[in-house]
C-alpha cells in the first residue's frame with residue numbers, strides 16, 4: 126500500500142514527487158508515456174515568468190509570485206541551467222502603453238519586485254534588435270529562462286534517488302475507492318493501492334477527476350506553435366521579449382533559450398484533440414508575422430525545427446488545486462496552463478499542505494539529499510577534459526558535432542536513475558540532436574549506443590513513445 130500516488134510525470138507531478146521525497150512516505154508517480162516530461166512540459170516557452178500578468182488574487186498570481194524566486198536554489202541543487210534574463214513587454218501604440226501601465230499595477234498588487242516602465246531610448250539601449258516602432262516597454266528584472274526538460278528529468282531523478290517510485294508506460298484507466306484507499310488501475314494491468322491520489326495529468330486531468338467524481342471542471346486544449354532557430358540567431362535578444370497580452374494569452378514571444386537558441390512563438394488555437402501536437406502552415410505564418418513586429422531582423426533561414434504544445438485551459442480560468450469535495454483524499458492539480466512551469470515549485474509545496482490537511486502523515490526525513498549532479502563535458506576546462514578522457518575514453522568521442530556531446534555523456538544519460546530509453550530521451554537529457562542537423566548525423570549513433578547499453582537490438586530502439594520505430598527492416602542480409 127502506498128501513501129500517495131501522483132498521476133502524471135510532467136513538471137507539476139515531478140515537483141510534487143520531489144517535495145514528497147523529503148518525507149517518510151511511500152509515494153509513486155504513474156505516467157502513461159515512455160519517459161517523463163512528454164506532455165506539455167516538453168513543449169513550452171521555458172520562461173520563468175516574473176508574475177505581473179495573472180489577475181491579482183488568482184492562484185496563478187499567487188503561485189507564480191511564490192515560485193519565481195524558488196528557481197535559483199532548486200536549479201543549483203539539481204544542476205539545471207537557469208538564467209535570470211529579465212523580460213520586456215513592448216508597446217506599439219498608446220493603447221498598449223495603457224496595457225503596460227495596467228500590467229505594472231497588477232505586478233505591484235501581485236508583489237513582483239524589479240519592474241520598470243521604459244522609454245523608447247532606454248529600451249533601445251537595452252535591446253539593439255527591437256523594432257524601432259516600439260515606443261516603450263515594461264521591464265521585469267526577475268523573469269528568467271530555464272531548461273524545462275532538464276529540470277523535469279532532474280526532479281524525477283532526485284525524487285527517485287530519495288525513494289519515490291516511478292512507473293512509466295502506465296496509463297491510468299480507472300480508479301475505485303475501497304475503504305480508506307484508492308485502487309488505481311492501469312491499461313497494462315498494473316494496479317496500485319494508495320491512500321491519497323494527486324491528479325496532475327495535464328490536459329487529461331478532467332478525465333482522471335471523472336474516474337472518482339462527477340464532472341466539476343473541463344479542460345480544453347489550446348495549442349501553441351513555435352519556430353526554433355539555431356545558435357546563429359541566439360543573440361538576437363538578451364531579454365525575453367513579449368508583446369501586449371490578449372484574452373488568448375501572452376502573445377508571440379521572442380525567447381533566448383538556455384542552450385543558446387532562439388524560440389519564436391506561440392500562437393493560441395483552441396482544438397478538440399488532446400494529442401494533436403502538429404504544426405500548421407497557418408499557425409507558423411501568423412507567428413512569423415508577429416515575431417517580425419518585435420524583431421524585424423529575425424532570420425527564418427536559421428529555423429532548425431518547429432513544434433507545438435497544448436495548454437490545459439480550464440473552464441474556471443484559473444489553476445484548480447484542491448481536494449475533491451466528492452472524493453476525500455483525492456487532490457486535483459488541474460488547469461495548470463502558463464505560468465504553470467514558473468509556479469510548479471510553489472504548487473508542490475502547497476500540495477504538501479493539502480495532503481497534510483487531508484490527513485496524510487508527513488514526517489520529514491533526516492536523510493533527504495537535495496543534490497543531483499550532471500557532468501557536461503563542454504563546461505569543463507581543458508585539463509579537466511584531458512583528465513576525464515584519460516580515465517574514460519568515451520568522453521573523447523564526440524557523437525553530436527552540433528552540440529559537442531560525447532559518448533560518455535550519452536552513456537551517463539542512459540545509466541542514470543531515471544535513464545533515457547529512447548532517442549528523444551537522450552536528447553532531452555544531454556542535447557544530441559538539438560543542433561542544426563537535428564540528429565541527421567548523430568541519431569543513428571545514439572540509437573546504436575542505446576541498443577548496446579540497454580542490451581537490445583537496434584530495431585527495438587524507438588524515437589520517443591511506444592511504436593515510434595525508426596528502423597523497419599534490413600535492406601541487405
Ligand SMILES: Cc1cc2nc3c(=O)[nH]c(=O)nc-3n(C[C@H](O)[C@H](O)[C@H](O)COP(=O)(O)OP(=O)(O)OC[C@H]3O[C@@H](n4cnc5c(N)ncnc54)[C@H](O)[C@@H]3O)c2cc1C
Pocket residue numbers: 132133134135136137138139155156157158161162163164165166167168169170171172173174295296297298325326327328329333347348349350391434435436437461462463464465466467468
Ligand atoms: C505553448 C505553451 C507555452 C507555455 N509557456 C510557458 C512558460 O513559458 N512558462 C510557464 O511557466 N509555463 C508555460 N506554459 C505552461 C507549462 O508548460 C505547463 O503549465 C506545464 O508544463 C504543465 O505541467 P503538467 O505537469 O501539469 O502537465 P504535463 O506536462 O502535460 O504532464 C501531465 C502528464 O500526465 C500524463 N498523463 C495524462 N493522462 C494520464 C493517464 N491516464 N495515466 C498516466 N499518466 C497520464 C501525461 O502523459 C503527462 O506526462 C506553456 C504551455 C504551453 C502549451
